[in-house]
Amino acid sequence: MIEVPNTMPVHLFAAIMVAASATIYGFGYLHREISFARSFWKTLPALMMAGFAMYFRDSPLLAAAMLLCALGDYFLSRAQYRFIPGLIAFLAGHIVYIALFGRLISGLTFDWTMALIILYSGIFAAYLWRAARQYRWPVLAYIAVITAMAGISFMLPSAYFLTVMGVIVFVFSDSVLAVRMFVVRDQRVKLILSWVVWVSYIAGQSLILIGVVGAT
Helix, strand or coil: CCCCCCCCCHHHHHHHHHHHHHHHHHHHCCCCCCCHHHHHHHHHHHHHHHHHHHHHHCCHHHHHHHHHHHHHHHHHHHCHHHHHHHHHHHHHHHHHHHHHHHHHCCCCCCCHHHHHHHHHHHHHHHHHHHHHHHHHHHHHHHHHHHHHHHHHHCCCCHHHHHHHHHHHHHHHHHHHHHHHHHCCCCHHHHHHHHHHHHHHHHHHHHHHHHHHHHCC
8 A cells, every 4th residue: 555655745646646657658658569558557647636536625526537538548548449439438528527517617608718619629620520531420529528528617717727727738638639640640740749649638637636626
């Protein structure tokens, strides 16, 4: 059993644990062949964040969203034919995020930030339409759900500023992932984009967690 050193704040310990596991995957397994060790290290950061969500905030919805994202990480770490299960897991995670954010807002409003994310998502969906080929409809459904998740996050009170920033970084990460998967053919560029996706994904999830926990 891991014990937190008496002189180290628990929040700092949690941040170090997540960063360490994400670094091990990023430097040790990101570009290795498919293996259970690779899947373990890819899945671990989100799993730990789910546990910390319960420890710091006792938030079942936040923990459930991150557990679903961890499941998505596992599927996407296995093989191309696991793409749809991975997509569904992340889509379900975003739906849980929508439920969580819905509990934290005072009411639904529509402003220019909502219009901006809808415009961005529409342009990006049109950009991917041909490139996504047989995955175009699942990808379109995913874009619709993550757009709704981002839109409702913009309605959060100002205390959740870091959470909103995390959602924006998450959207950026998924956008880069889609371009890497469906558009880019150069393997060197794919290598660089894989790093961008992983770093921005961990940063986005971490900011969402920190923002929700810190708003208490």
